[in-house]
Amino acid sequence: MDFDDVLKLLGDFGRYQKRQYAMVCLIVIPVAIHSLSHVFISAKTDHWCVVPELQNFNCTNSDSVEREACIKIKQNLARPKDDVNTIPNEAQCWMYTSEDITEALFTNNVSRELDITLCTNGWEYDTSQYKSTIIQEFDLVCKKAEKPSLSQSIFFVGTLVGSLVFGALADKFGRKPVLFLAVGLQCGSGILTSFVKSFAAYTALRFITAAANTAVFITAFVIGTETVGVSKRTYAGLVIEFFFAFGLIIMAGLAYFVREWRTLQLVASVPGLLYFLYIPFFPESARWLISQKRYDEAKKITEKAATVNNVNLPTDFHFSEHIGKPSSPMSFLDLFRPWPVCKRTFNVMLCWIAVNISYFGLSLSTSDFGVNHYISFLVSGATEIPAYALSIVALDYFGRRRSLSATLLLGGVACLLTIFIPMGIGRLTVAMVGKFGVTAAFGIIFFYTAELYPTNIRSVAVGICSTSGRIGAILSPYILHLSRYWAPLAMLTFSVLAISSGVLVLLLPETANRKLPDTMDEVTELKISVTKLSSAELGEKEAMT
DSSP states (O other), rough: OHHHHHHHHHOOOOOHHHHHHHHHTTTTHHHHHHHTTTHTTTTOEEEEOOOOTTTTTOOTOHHHHHHHHHHHHHHHSOOOOOOTTTTTTTOOOEOOOOOHHHHHOOOOOOOOOEEEEEEEEEEEESSOOOOOOOHHHOOOGGGTTTTHHHHHHHHHHHHHHHHHHHHHHHHHHHHHOOOOOOOHHHHHHHHTTOOOSHHHHHHHHHHHHHHHHHHHHHHHHHHHHHHHHHHHHHHHHHHHHHHHHHHHHHHHHHHHHHOOOHHHHHHHHHGGGGGGGGGGOOOOHHHHHHHHHHHHHHHHHHHHHHHHTTTTTTTTTTOOOOOOOOOOOOOGGGOOOHHHHHHHHHHHHHHHHHHHHHHHHHHHHHHHHHOHHHHHHHHHHHHHHHHHHHHHHHHHOOOOHHHHHHHHHHHHHHHHTTTSOTTTTHHHHHHHHHHHHHHHHHHHHHHHHHTSSSSGGGGHHHHHHHHHHHHHHHHHHHHGGGGGGGTTHHHHHHHHHHHHHHGGGGSSSSOTOOOOOOSSHHHHHHHOOOOOHHHHHHHHHOOOO
């Protein structure tokens, strides 16, 4: 018998599976923390030029009111007024000349227009909210202002590399060793990051963290779905996302209480070492062992699961090699030929790009809505919980195509509306409606992509499309940086991508409650059966995805 037959005997989601699934869900929490810790570690703060003539202005010994007034005087003397015709806050990169500052200090009236020059002695930073960030420590402002975006883009490149490299390793060497290798790299690189002395070292370690981070999530996701029966596979694929949302909520709390970036990085990384306590209790995936013909090991794990689930296996129970219908070999090039298939592939890839750019763009910009940074990030993370719940309902009750289109349109329209709403709670609320939409779309698109392609190229299709999505994630920090030149540009870009993709999705066929295509001919001719499936057939369909 094969593993799906065994799961029918064990129960689709018995006590043994619940225990293992709980462990993989908990291991996902640090993934969320590392994914978006950049929001606080590289938070933007007010800054102005260091002016030697003003260093004698000691504002620290005054009371709070006088101290704020003193700091304001220093800022006004050190920083010229913004020119409305130039980039906003560009004056933070300029200072009055030494002669003009000296004259201003000793006279109440300056009769001529003051000359300005670029900062030559570094910058001072407002530390009232963030005691330290990488921007403050490495002076990533003015000519270096794009470097934080570069760092985050390299982080997303790391996620792309991690998904390709560790996915192959997990298929070859097993889920368990690769999972704990990734956890070790995630913790180790995270801890080392808190001690770096340069921006280059910080970026390099963040790349490693990203690769390991992705490996942890993907491997945990695979283990979670391989362990449960077909009737619970859709839920197993989405419930794990709730724990990603819990990680974002925890990140908001950590950042609120820890305002120094090095300490925050350390606090976010060290607890991950506790997951190594899992090792004695965490089994290898029995399904993977069977695929490697290691039947005796798979049998021992299955017998233990039967004991925990209080189930009796047949006395002659053993695994046999599953013999299926051979399929024609195909490559990723077949996703782009003939033309009908090519159109479908580009449509789905655009959707992945739109979802990733909008999701990470909104997640990374929570501090730009004119509301307390910690509250807005907390709300952003909490918004994902009902969004994933909607995905579970929408997949089965409203169909893939309409649900994906509706959630993308919701996200796009909300992003567009934020342009016309003043900074504050109203803008945050509308932006979170957009985050809700694109997060729900994120949950839906995985399943929809798998169902749009035939069996012999399904994994390749999901891999290529998700890779295009990661390219979108790489671009998202740079799109946010466009707001420096025109404030609405980033949100307008998210809106256009989400709305256009939401409309184009309607050109794709519906796949809910329909038989999956087995050959490319069925895809080309759109011969997807509209016959309603029985419960058993639906279970088989979910297993294939």
